[in-house]
Amino acid sequence: MRILLLGMGSRGDVQPLVALGQRLRRRGYAVSLAAPADLGHVVVGGGVDFEPLSFDLERPLREGLGRESLRGSARTQVREARLMREVMAGTAEQLAGDVTRLVDTADAVVSGALTFDLVDALLDPGRRGGTPTKPHLYAVFAPVWPSAHGPSVALALRPRTDTWANRAWSTLAGRVALDLFRPAGDLVRTRRGLPRQRFRHYTSAAERTPTLLAASPHVVPPADDWPAALRQTGYWVRDDDTAGTVPxxxxxxxxxxxxxxxxxxxxxxxxxxxxxxxxxxxxxxxxxxxxxxxxxxxxxxxxxxxxxxxxxxxxxxxxxxxxxxxxxxxxxxxxxxxxxxxxxxxxxxxxxxxxxxxxxxxxxxxxxxxxxxxxxxxxxxxxxxxxxxxxxxxxxxxxxxxxxxxxxAEDGAGDAARLVDEYLRGPSGHTRSG
Incomplete structure (x- = not known):
């Protein structure tokens, strides 16, 4: 069974997936990891197959749009959000084409924050709330779900308290995030004749998709109001994390x-x-x-x-x-x-x-x-x-x-691979196909 891991983003979005891929290979899975072409050096040598996306991400960050985005973030999050959407819209055509091709050849998909809506569109059977046509799991590296518990949500209005305002504010942040990340998914839905989905569909899909939070509970305290589909592990660390040398x-x-x-x-x-x-x-x-x-x-x-x-x-x-x-x-x-x-x-x-x-x-x-x-x-x-x-x-x-x-003392990547394996095998112990 081949599992596709989607590492759209910076090095921090790719390297943990190498660790997950290493543990999945130990369990007998074939694993491929897709990431921007200029991040191949993060993947190569890790024991998983590298599938380069047909664009770079570090180069745009070095150049005008990336610098302007961070210049804006110093003053207003609205400006940062607008410029980030320009980055995502600029890669939408290539990202949609690459991921469509890769998903077609995979048996299961693990997406991230920047690719969740795109994979949801690709695996949508054409009816609202339907079962995806292939197993789909969601991997994230920060606590992004709406929550009243301030220490357990990345975008809280009152970070150190429990209040309804945190849940409301983080829900609003989710709406903004969808607008930033949805261009590739919207493109796929348009091509398939499917309607552009509302935020309600996005949250419903996220809540029923098996989700792995790769962050230590010693750092991110679990929240009682997280969705049932969410499972938290420790950090995902490569086998060779401390085995390298310095110049x-x-x-x-x-x-x-x-x-x-x-x-x-x-x-x-x-x-x-x-x-x-x-x-x-x-x-x-x-x-x-x-x-x-x-x-x-x-x-x-x-x-x-x-x-x-x-x-x-x-x-x-x-x-x-x-x-x-x-x-x-x-x-x-x-x-x-x-x-x-x-x-x-x-x-x-x-x-x-x-x-x-x-x-x-x-x-x-x-x-x-x-x-x-x-x-x-x-x-x-x-x-x-x-x-x-x-x-x-x-x-x-x-x-x-x-x-x-x-x-x-934690083995987050090992725990995550075990959870992926349990989900793919299902209650019967046989590998599910969708």
């Missing part, structure tokens, strides 16, 4: 002194990379007399640092290998980077840029492993320095170490 110059830098501060914003661009780089270099320079050193990842933000004995600029480095050797991880709050820092057992400074990233920043602060998050638009040298003081405190170090031990 020789980085290895030498790590060996020369105390564990450094890591700074990197992953796939998030910034409209002012020089300004952010200066802030980082200045803060680490002021702390240098007290033993602080820095490893700065360029990422899509294009961060650079001057040639100094206490600083090293690096390209992509496996987080599972590097983070445990750092004193603090300063990052953008992506789900995958947050998970890697948690597993490493080191304190954090979170600088959210967009989407669910403020949620992860709040959770790290509430769990005692970080100061309050610093929104990207509010990043200053003074704020970064204060946040580093908190992260380097004995309390934050102890909390991060304890949380890391609990999370490392």
């Amino acid at each position: 020789p110059d980085l290895e030498a830098f790590l060996d020369r002194g105390d564990p450094p501060v890591y700074v990197g914003f992953g796939s998030m661009p910034t409209p002012d990379p020089d300004g952010v780089s200066r802030i980082v270099a200045d803060v680490l320079g002021r702390r240098g007399a007290r033993g602080a050193r820095g490893v700065v990842s360029a990422g899509l933000a294009g961060l650079t640092v001057p040639a100094r004995a206490d600083l090293l600029a690096v390209g992509p480095v496996p987080h599972g290998v590097l983070f445990p050797r750092c004193s603090v991880v300063v990052h953008h709050g992506g789900a995958g980077t947050t998970a890697a820092a948690v597993r490493a057992g080191v304190p954090q400074v979170v600088v959210p840029h967009a989407a669910d990233q403020p949620y992860w920043g709040r959770r790290m602060a509430d769990l005692g492993v970080a100061a309050a998050p610093i929104a990207r638009k509010d990043l200053t040298a003074a704020r970064l320095e204060r946040a580093l003081e908190v992260a380097l405190s004995p309390g934050a170090r102890a909390a991060a170490y304890a949380l890391g031990e609990r999370v490392r």
Whole structure:
């Protein structure tokens, strides 16, 4: 039986699916993973078949539209949403064609947030609420369901309380999300002569689709009002997560002194990379007399640092290998980077840029492993320095170490593969075909 995993998005949307694919292969399934063409390096070597989508995603983020989207997010979420929809609309034709072809050759499909509506359209038997023509599961890496429980929903109005307002606000966020992600699904429905679906259909389909939340319950507390179809696992981590190596110059830098501060914003661009780089270099320079050193990842933000004995600029480095050797991880709050820092057992400074990233920043602060998050638009040298003081405190170090031990004890990818297997085999133990 061949299972298609759809990894539409950044590295953080693709790498966990490699881990799931590895565990599914152990259970005897053939697994293929579709992802943007420029993320093939994340998949290749992981033991699953790579199916490149016919477009890049990192390149647009580096260029005008991506930078403009993040520039807007510093001021208004409405602008961010509008520009994100432009990105999705621009890839709709290619995405619909690619996924249609791949779904036709698969026996079961695991979609993500950006492809759920598209797969729902492809597997719709043509009647509202009907059983999909092939088994369809939904995988997400952040708690996106409407909920009254603030700590358990990524977009809450009152994040630390239980209130109907959180459920109402997160439901509204779901409506906005559907408008962002629906262009490819709408295209498929139009071609098949099916009506454009309302939000009510979208929520109904999501609530009855077996869903896997790949986030540790030690970080995302389960909520009583989550749908019955949702099953939470720990984080999905590749078999070889800690088995890689770092470049020789980085290895030498790590060996020369105390564990450094890591700074990197992953796939998030910034409209002012020089300004952010200066802030980082200045803060680490002021702390240098007290033993602080820095490893700065360029990422899509294009961060650079001057040639100094206490600083090293690096390209992509496996987080599972590097983070445990750092004193603090300063990052953008992506789900995958947050998970890697948690597993490493080191304190954090979170600088959210967009989407669910403020949620992860709040959770790290509430769990005692970080100061309050610093929104990207509010990043200053003074704020970064204060946040580093908190992260380097004995309390934050102890909390991060304890949380890391609990999370490392989980096997989220293994649990998820078991749940997928149980669903596909059904109550009779025989593999279902739709």
